[in-house]
Amino acid sequence: MEPYKKAEPIAEVLKRGEGRATVRGWVHRKRVLKEKIFILLRDSTGVVQLVLPRDRFREAEDLNLESSLVVTGSLVREPRAPGGVELHVESIDWAYSGEPYPINEDAVAADSEYLLDVRHLWVRSRKMQAVLKIRHTVFGAIHEYFRRSGFYEVHTPMFITAAVEGGATLFKVDYFGQPVYLTQSSQFYLEVLIYSLEKVYVVAPSFRAEPSRTRRHLTEFWHAEMEMAWAGMEDAARVGEEVISHVVEKVLEERQDELKLLGRKTEYLERAKPPFYRVSYDEAVEILRRRGVSINWGDDIGADEERALTLEFDKPLVLYGFPEKLKAFYHRNDPRRPEVTLSFDVLLPEGYGEVIGGGERIYDERELVDKIKRFGLDPRDYWWYIDLRRYGSVPHSGFGLGVDRLTMWITGADHIRDVVPFPRDVRRTTP
Amino acid sequence: MEPYKKAEPIAEVLKRGEGRATVRGWVHRKRVLKEKIFILLRDSTGVVQLVLPRDRFREAEDLNLESSLVVTGSLVREPRAPGGVELHVESIDWAYSGEPYPINEDAVAADSEYLLDVRHLWVRSRKMQAVLKIRHTVFGAIHEYFRRSGFYEVHTPMFITAAVEGGATLFKVDYFGQPVYLTQSSQFYLEVLIYSLEKVYVVAPSFRAEPSRTRRHLTEFWHAEMEMAWAGMEDAARVGEEVISHVVEKVLEERQDELKLLGRKTEYLERAKPPFYRVSYDEAVEILRRRGVSINWGDDIGADEERALTLEFDKPLVLYGFPEKLKAFYHRNDPRRPEVTLSFDVLLPEGYGEVIGGGERIYDERELVDKIKRFGLDPRDYWWYIDLRRYGSVPHSGFGLGVDRLTMWITGADHIRDVVPFPRDVRRTTP
Ligand SMILES: [Mg+2]
Ligand SMILES: [Mg+2]
Numbered sequence: 023m024e025p026y027k028k029a030e031p032i033a034e035v036l037k038r039g040e041g042r043a044t045v046r047g048w049v050h051r052k053r054v055l056k057e058k059i060f061i062l063l064r065d066s067t068g069v070v071q072l073v074l075p076r077d078r079f080r081e082a083e084d085l086n087l088e089s090s091l092v093v094t095g096s097l098v099r100e101p102r103a104p105g106g107v108e109l110h111v112e113s114i115d116w117a118y119s120g121e122p123y124p125i126n127e128d129a130v131a132a133d134s135e136y137l138l139d140v141r142h143l144w145v146r147s148r149k150m151q152a153v154l155k156i157r158h159t160v161f162g163a164i165h166e167y168f169r170r171s172g173f174y175e176v177h178t179p180m181f182i183t184a185a186v187e188g189g190a191t192l193f194k195v196d197y198f199g200q201p202v203y204l205t206q207s208s209q210f211y212l213e214v215l216i217y218s219l220e221k222v223y224v225v226a227p228s229f230r231a232e233p234s235r236t237r238r239h240l241t242e243f244w245h246a247e248m249e250m251a252w253a254g255m256e257d258a259a260r261v262g263e264e265v266i267s268h269v270v271e272k273v274l275e276e277r278q279d280e281l282k283l284l285g286r287k288t289e290y291l292e293r294a295k296p297p298f299y300r301v302s303y304d305e306a307v308e309i310l311r312r313r314g315v316s317i318n319w320g321d322d323i324g325a326d327e328e329r330a331l332t333l334e335f336d337k338p339l340v341l342y343g344f345p346e347k348l349k350a351f352y353h354r355n356d357p358r359r360p361e362v363t364l365s366f367d368v369l370l371p372e373g374y375g376e377v378i379g380g381g382e383r384i385y386d387e388r389e390l391v392d393k394i395k396r397f398g399l400d401p402r403d404y405w406w407y408i409d410l411r412r413y414g415s416v417p418h419s420g421f422g423l424g425v426d427r428l429t430m431w432i433t434g435a436d437h438i439r440d441v442v443p444f445p446r447d448v449r450r451t452t453p
Numbered sequence: 454m455e456p457y458k459k460a461e462p463i464a465e466v467l468k469r470g471e472g473r474a475t476v477r478g479w480v481h482r483k484r485v486l487k488e489k490i491f492i493l494l495r496d497s498t499g500v501v502q503l504v505l506p507r508d509r510f511r512e513a514e515d516l517n518l519e520s521s522l523v524v525t526g527s528l529v530r531e532p533r534a535p536g537g538v539e540l541h542v543e544s545i546d547w548a549y550s551g552e553p554y555p556i557n558e559d560a561v562a563a564d565s566e567y568l569l570d571v572r573h574l575w576v577r578s579r580k581m582q583a584v585l586k587i588r589h590t591v592f593g594a595i596h597e598y599f600r601r602s603g604f605y606e607v608h609t610p611m612f613i614t615a616a617v618e619g620g621a622t623l624f625k626v627d628y629f630g631q632p633v634y635l636t637q638s639s640q641f642y643l644e645v646l647i648y649s650l651e652k653v654y655v656v657a658p659s660f661r662a663e664p665s666r667t668r669r670h671l672t673e674f675w676h677a678e679m680e681m682a683w684a685g686m687e688d689a690a691r692v693g694e695e696v697i698s699h700v701v702e703k704v705l706e707e708r709q710d711e712l713k714l715l716g717r718k719t720e721y722l723e724r725a726k727p728p729f730y731r732v733s734y735d736e737a738v739e740i741l742r743r744r745g746v747s748i749n750w751g752d753d754i755g756a757d758e759e760r761a762l763t764l765e766f767d768k769p770l771v772l773y774g775f776p777e778k779l780k781a782f783y784h785r786n787d788p789r790r791p792e793v794t795l796s797f798d799v800l801l802p803e804g805y806g807e808v809i810g811g812g813e814r815i816y817d818e819r820e821l822v823d824k825i826k827r828f829g830l831d832p833r834d835y836w837w838y839i840d841l842r843r844y845g846s847v848p849h850s851g852f853g854l855g856v857d858r859l860t861m862w863i864t865g866a867d868h869i870r871d872v873v874p875f876p877r878d879v880r881r882t883t884p
Contacts, residue, residue, distance in 0.1 A: 024683075026683045046683060046847075049845070066652070086845075090845035090846060119845075120843045120844045145646060150649060157607070174497075175588075175589045175593065176585060177592075177874060178874065178875060180660070183882055183883045194626070195624050196625045198662070200882075204626070214573045215576060215874065217519075217576070218497065218581060219497045221497070226658065227658065233629060242611050252477060406884040410573065414517075414519040414550075415551065443645075451612050451633045452614045452837070
C-alpha cells in the first residue's frame with residue numbers, strides 16, 4: 023500500500039488530540055531551533071504543528087515551503103500549538119521536496135500583480151483556500167435554492183449568433199471559418215425553455231469583451247440565470263432576494279472559519295433577509311440629488327451612483343422601474359406608465375452595487391416587434407425570439423445573477439479577481 | 454390579481470380528481486365534436502383533458518395548437534381521459550392564441566433536420582420535455598455525488614493559452630486582437646487546485662472544433678471533471694463507477710415516467726452498479742481479435758471497436774492500461790510496465806462506448822519534462838503545469854466525464870443532439 027493511503031485529515035487528527043496518527047500535506051511554515059524543528063503542515067482541512075527531534079534533522083533539511091510530506095507520530099496536547107495539538111514525528115513516510123518556493127512574504131504583503139502571475143501557486147494560500155471554500159458553498163446553495171423551489175436546471179449554448187445585450191462587447195470565435203459569438207447571457211434560451219418546463223435556471227459561464235479593467239468586471243464570469251412562465255417583475259424580484267438570502271445563510275452556517283480567516287465582518291450578511299428594500303428609480307434619483315449627486319431623471323445609475331445609493335441602506339435593495347432607454351429592448355414597459363419598464367436590479371450594500379438585473383419580458387408579439395424597431399434593431403435578427411410570441415406566449419419574468427460578484431460581497435473582497443481562481447481580463451489569460 | 458396566479462399544477466389537479474380547479478398551460482391536442490370540444494392542456498407537470506360545451510365553441514375556435522390558456526372548471530372522474538380526470542370548463546380566464554403551430558406530425562415522424570431548425574419550438578414536445586427532466590436529474594446527481602464525497606466544486610477558465618489535448622481541435626477567439634483558445638478540458642487547472650483543496654470537481658462547458666458530424670460529438674458539450682490528490686488510477690476508476698451508478702440510481706428513482714414516455718428499457722440501467730468490469734487493453738485486443746476484428750496491439754480502440762467490445766458485457770466496463778502513444782503525454786506510465794500508461798476509459802454498454810477518460814498523472818518533474826519532449830512538444834508551453842511538480846508534487850488522478858453522452862445512454866438516444874436543448878455542430882449554431 024502507498025504510504026499516503028493511511029493518512030487522516032488534519033482536522034480529524036486535531037479533534038482526536040491523542041494517540042498515533044499519519045497525516046499528509048504541504049509544508050506551510052518551517053522553524054529550525056537548536057533541539058527541534060517545528061513544521062506547520064497544511065492540508066485541505068487544517069494545519070497541524072509537527073515536531074521533529076534532533077535526530078530527524080537530516081531528513082527535514084531538504085524540506086522547502088510547500089514540499090509535500092507524509093509523516094507518522096504521536097499526538098500530544100500543546101496549548102501553544104494551532105488547534106492545541108502537536109504531532110511528534112516518528113517517521114517521514116514520503117516526501118517530495120522540490121525547489122525553494124518562489125512566493126515570499128513581501129509579494130504577499132504588496133498583493134502585487136506577481137500573485138496573478140503565479141496564480142497556479144498562489145491558490146495554495148490560506149486566503150485563497152478560504153475564498154474557494156466559500157465559493158463552493160455559494161454555488162451549492164444556488165443549485166439547492168432553485169431545485170427546492172421547483173426550477174429545472176437547463177443548459178444553453180455558449181456559441182450564439184443573436185446578441186442579448188447588443189453587439190458591442192461580444193467575443194468573436196472562428197467557427198470553421200464562419201464568425202460566431204460567445205454568449206453574454208442565456209436569457210433568450212431560457213425564455214424558449216419556459217414553454218416546456220415553466221421554471222428554469224442555468225449556472226454557466228458568460229462572456230463580455232470588457233476592454234477596461236474595473237473592480238467588478240472580468241471577461242468571463244459565472245452567471246446564474248432564471249426564467250419563469252406566468253410571472254411578473256415582483257415575482258422575479260422575490261426569487262432574487264430569496265436566492266441571495268439562502269446563499270448568505272448557507273455561508274454563515276458552513277463557513278464561519280473561512281469568514282474569520284478573511285477578516286470579514288458579518289453584520290451586513292446577517293441582515294440580508296427578505297424583504298429587501300424596494301426603491302423606485304424615481305426615488306433613487308431623489309435620494310442621490312439630496313446627497314449632492316448631479317443626476318437627472320433619465321440618466322443612468324452607474325457604478326458610482328450605485329455605490330452612493332447602497333451606502334444609504336443597511337441591506338440589499340431592489341431598484342426598479344428604470345426608464346425605457348436605460349434597459350434592453352426586451353423589457354416590458356409598465357402599462358400604467360409606459361415611460362418606465364418593469365425592470366429591476368438588486369444592489370448589494372456596503373458599496374458593492376449591482377448583482378442582479380432582471381424584470382418582466384415583453385410577451386406580446388406586436389409590442390416586441392415595435393420596440394425592437396424603436397430601438398433601431400432589425401426584427402430579422404431576432405426571428406426565433408419573436409417566434410416565441412407567435413405560438414401561445416405567456417407573461418414571464420427572469421433575471422441574471424453575477425455569482426462572482428455575489429461571492430465578492432460575501433467575502434468582502436476589494437476586487438472581483440480575488441474570488442475567481444483563474445481570473446481573465448483584458449490583459450490576462452494565463453496561467 | 455392576474456387570472457393565471459390562482460392556477461394549480463396539472464399533476465396536482467389530476468391527483469385531487471374532484472372539486473373546482475384553475476389550470477394554465479398550452480394546447481397539446483384539440484378535437485372538435487358535434488357537442489363538445491376536447492382539449493388536451495399541457496403544463497410542465499402533466500396533461501389534462503378539458504371539455505368545453507357547445508356554448509363555449511366561439512371562444513375555443515381561435516385556439517391553435519400551443520396556444521396558451523388559463524381555464525377554470527369542475528373536475529370529473531372519467532376513466533377514458535389521461536390521468537382518469539376531465540376538467541369541465543366553465544370559464545376561459547386568459548388566452549393567447551397566436552398563429553397555427555408549424556410543427557406537424559409528418560415532421561415529427563421523419564425526425565428531420567427541420568426539428569433542429571425549429572428547436573426553439575420543438576423543446577415543447579413531450580419527448581424533449583422528458584429528456585430535459587432526465588438531464589436535470591443527471592446534473593443534480595453529479596453535484597450531489599461529488600459534494601457528498603468531499604469534493605469541492607471549483608471553476609476553471611474557458612479562455613486558455615495551453616492545450617490539454619493538443620492543438621488540432623481548438624477554437625480560436627479574437628481576444629482584443631490577440632488569439633486565445635476555448636478550453637477542451639479543465640484538467641490542468643484542476644491539477645493546480647488539488648494543492649489547495651485536495652479533491653476538486655467542475656461541471657462546465659468544454660469545446661472541441663470537431664469538423665465531422667458523428668452520433669456522439671458536438672462542438673460544445675458539458676464536462677464533469679474531477680481531480681484528487683494522493684490517488685492512483687484505481688481510485689479514480691472507483692469514483693467514476695460510483696458517480697455513474699449514483700446518477701443512474703437517481704434517474705431510476707425520480708424519472709420512471711419520463712423513461713417510459715421515451716420507451717427506454719431499463720435493464721442495463723438497473724445493472725449499472727459497482728464494480729464495473731475491469732478489462733485491460735491487452736485483454737480487449739484479444740477479445741476483439743476473437744470476434745474477428747482486425748486489430749493489433751498498439752492500435753487505437755475507436756468508436757467501432759468500443760461498440761463491438763461493449764456488446765460483450767452486460768454493464769459498463771473500465772478499460773485500462775492503454776499503450777503510451779494512444780494517450781496524452783500527462784498520463785503516468787506504469788512503473789512495472791513502462792510501455793503502458795495508468796490510464797482508463799469507462800465504456801457504457803449497449804454499444805454506447807466511452808463516457809469517461811482518466812487516469813493517474815505524472816507527478817515527477819523530470820518524468821514529465823522527458824515525456825513532453827518525447828511527444829515532440831515544447832516544455833515552455835507547459836511552464837506552469839510543470840511548475841506544479843517543482844513545489845511539493847503529489848501522486849494524483851482524475852477524469853473527465855461527458856455528461857451529454859451519459860444522458861444519451863440513460864435516455865437511450867440514438868444521437869447526442871437528442872439530449873441537448875440547443876446542440877451545436879459544424880453546420881449548426883442557431884437557434
Ligand atoms: Mg446598472
Ligand atoms: Mg477512445
